[in-house]
Amino acid sequence: xxxxxxxxxxxxxxxxxxxxxxxxxxxxxxxxxxxxxxxxxxxxxxxxxxxxxxxxxxxxxxxxxxxxxxxxxxxxxxxxxxxxxxxxxxxxxxxxxxxxxxxxxxx
Numbered sequence: 001x002x003x004x005x006x007x008x009x010x011x012x013x014x015x016x017x018x019x020x021x022x023x024x025x026x027x028x029x030x031x032x033x034x035x036x037x038x039x040x041x042x043x044x045x046x047x048x049x050x051x052x053x054x055x056x057x058x059x060x061x062x063x064x065x066x067x068x069x070x071x072x073x074x075x076x077x078x079x080x081x082x083x084x085x086x087x088x089x090x091x092x093x094x095x096x097x098x099x100x101x102x103x104x105x106x107x
Contacts (some may be wrong), residue, residue, distance in 0.1 A: 012093075017093035023084060032078025039070040043078045045086075 025045035033040045038055040053072075058067050 001064075014094060017095070018090075020025065021089045021093045024089065028085065030078045030082045030085065032071035032074045032076070032079060032081060035070040039067070039074045039077050041074040043070065043082060045082065046081060047082060049075060 011077055028045035029042050029050065030045070031042050035055075035058070038058050040053040041049060042051045043049055052071060054071075056065065057069070
C-alpha cells in the first residue's frame with residue numbers, strides 16, 4: 001500500500017508540473033527566421049502566428065513568390081523551435097518517466 005500512495009503522490013506532482021508547463025508554453029513567444037534574417041515571424045506557444053517582420057529590401061513585386069516562400073520557411077523554423085521546446089519541457093515535467101513510443105504530451 002505504501003507503494004501505491006507513493007505512486008499517487010508522484011502522479012499528482014507530475015500533473016502539477018504538466019499544468020505549469022502548459023502555462024509556460026501558453027505565454028511563450030518563439031521567433032523563427034529565414035533568408036539570413038530578412039524575414040522573421042513570431043508564434044505563440046500554441047503555434048499561432050503572432051507577427052511577421054520583413055526587411056524592406058525584400059519588397060519587390062517581381063520577388064513576391066520568393067517572399068511568400070521565405071515567410072513559410074520562417075514559420076517552419078519557429079514551429080520546429082516550439083516543438084523542441086515542448087519536448088524538452090515535457091521531458092523535464094515527467095521527471096524521467098518514459099512514455100510509450102508514439103505517445104506525445106500534451107494531449
